Amino acid sequence: MEKIRVGLIGCGGRMGAHMKSFEQMPEVEVAAVADPIAERRENAAKRFGCKRVYADHRELYAAENKNTLDAVLIAVEPTAHDGTEEGAIDRGLPFLVEKPMTLDVKQGRKIAAQIKEKKLITAVGFQDRYLDLMEMVKAEVDKAPKGGLVYGAWVGGIPGPWWWQKKSTCGGQLVEQNIHLLDGLRWLYGEAESVWATCTTGMIHAGQNGVSPLYDTDDHSTVVIRFANHVTATLVSACYSRSVRPNCGLVITLPDMILDYRLRNNLIIRTAEETRDIPRKVDQTLLLDQAFINAVRTGDASGIRSPYEDGLKSLELGFAANESMETEQVIHF
Ligand SMILES: NC(=O)c1ccc[n+]([C@@H]2O[C@H](COP(=O)([O-])OP(=O)(O)OC[C@H]3O[C@@H](n4cnc5c(N)ncnc54)[C@H](O)[C@@H]3O)[C@@H](O)[C@H]2O)c1
Structure with missing residues (x-):
């Protein structure tokens, strides 16, 4: 070959x-x-x-x-x-x-x-679309009556690269990092109907405790997204958290099931009858790279789960949330 x-x-x-x-x-x-x-x-x-x-x-x-x-x-x-x-x-x-x-x-x-x-042929690095755990979440959501509440979180500390600490060079934590869960929501529920968001600065001080003097990005943000079929998702992002952290990922409450997806680690599925805890088994970046290379080799791009055009829709949803943070207005699509 x-x-x-x-x-x-x-x-x-x-x-x-x-x-x-x-x-x-x-x-x-x-x-x-x-x-x-x-x-x-x-x-x-x-x-x-x-x-x-x-x-x-x-x-x-x-x-x-x-x-x-x-x-x-x-x-x-x-x-x-x-x-x-x-x-x-x-x-x-x-x-x-x-x-x-x-x-x-x-x-x-x-x-x-x-x-x-x-x-x-293009692909965007939305690695989570290739995760076995997210496939299982999608299968359950697709089977169930769609409506309900979704809570998503990416809460941690400040990542290393210099450009991450400035909102003008990283786009904010939602656009740079939590965009993985934002994209996951689009993958599960389709296009958003509206978004409202708020953010906070002032908890983290630039130039102190090892924080870059350049730091000016959001310490945390909260985004509320309405999707069709009675789905409302709240997505929180935070980088001020230090020694102890809450669970990150998605918690989806269906009428008869709770899907507790723990970011890239495991999925806990709870019903009245049982609780199943399923560990991640795949290397999702390897699957993403294999899907892209296979598409280049064969000319068949059907294995790519996030081509540029689709990835751009997740990015635009993130930009709309940033606009809402600035204007304090709900953005309708
Ligand atoms: N998909 C994921 O899960 C994931 C994870 C981490 C980072 N990322 C994304 O990947 C991107 C890079 O992040 P990173 O953590 O590797 O950052 P990084 O700062 O570690 O690496 C970026 C590199 O790009 C180089 N570079 C800049 N301009 C260049 C140019 N014109 N030509 C060639 N190289 C150039 C820099 O010198 C640097 O070495 C970011 O957009 C980040 O959000 C994605």
């Missing part, structure tokens, strides 16, 4: 997970890598014995094309998408891009339109 030649744009934390996948996928050759940080690009190149090493995506695209690569993976910080996807589109290269794919909705819509025109 001919190997699928991939180029890696951004060799930071998240690309590390994709690199781990590719080490388990003999059908993939990491043929080119790019990152402005020399140590990162060189470590990535060494890991795969890759000889084509570039300082950024511009250098990579100047030298690479459809004759030398079959696909690219893009995992750069949210504000660094200045040509990372457009370069792939211009060269007809399928790409997998990490969420949030941009913080500029106009750029996202333009990219989505170009992808459609070129019929390009």
